[in-house]
Amino acid sequence: MFWGGMALTVAMTGLALYAALRRRAGTPRVSANALLVGGGLLLPGAVIAALLLWGMRAGHALLPLPGAAPVFTVEVTARQWQWDARYPQHPTAPSATNRIDIPAGQPVDVHVRTADVIHGFWVPRLGGKIDAIPGRTNVIRLQADAPGVYRGVCAEYCGTGHARMPMEVHAHAPDALAARLAGGTP
Numbered sequence: 813m814f815w816g817g818m819a820l821t822v823a824m825t826g827l828a829l830y831a832a833l834r835r836r837a838g839t840p841r842v843s844a845n846a847l848l849v850g851g852g853l854l855l856p857g858a859v860i861a862a863l864l865l866w867g868m869r870a871g872h873a874l875l876p877l878p879g880a881a882p883v884f885t886v887e888v889t890a891r892q893w894q895w896d897a898r899y900p901q902h903p904t905a906p907s908a909t910n911r912i913d914i915p916a917g918q919p920v921d922v923h924v925r926t927a928d929v930i931h932g933f934w935v936p937r938l939g940g941k942i943d944a945i946p947g948r949t950n951v952i953r954l955q956a957d958a959p960g961v962y963r964g965v966c967a968e969y970c971g972t973g974h975a976r977m978p979m980e981v982h983a984h985a986p987d988a989l990a991a992r993l994a995g996g997t998p
């Protein structure tokens with residue numbers, strides 16, 4: 813999107829400069845109607861259609877669709893003022909506070925609940941933001957493309973300790989994750 817936007821900006825700036833600087837003589841080489849239809853309808857139509865298709869594909873990948881193969885699942889419970897993580901597929905894994913461990917390079921479903929008020933689960937670099945609503949379980953699908961530590965925050969003001977509930981998502985290679993879930997390596 814960035815490079816596409818840059819290309820359009822450069823092209824439009826070039827056209828504007830050309831129009832402003834060229835000598836005002838002779839008949840126009842392109843009719844005004846052709847410019848309106850091409851630049852006002854066809855070009856934005858094509859760009860918006862391409863962005864829509866791209867966005868639908870990207871959005872589809874974020875949906876936990878029924879019937880799809882099971883993915884790594886984390887159950888996260890928000891409370892004033894911390895996050896507790898459990899791993900239902902790994903019942904013996906140590907539970908952790910303000911820390912979530914996931915595999916890198918594959919989708920992960922995060923089931924977000926709250927024990928008290930509304931919180932907001934948000935890991936900006938992984939793109940995910942979803943509210944934790946009392947009485948509900950909201951699911952968001954995330955993917956960390958590379959191992960690393962991704963900071964997360966509570967994105968919904970939830971009381972005086974709101975600013976003190978940051979969390980870390982640690983994305984691991986498969987072996988490192990298995991070791992971590994088996995009992996407490998970093």
Ligand SMILES: [Cu+2]
Binds near residue numbers: 890931966970974
């Ligand atoms: Cu909160």
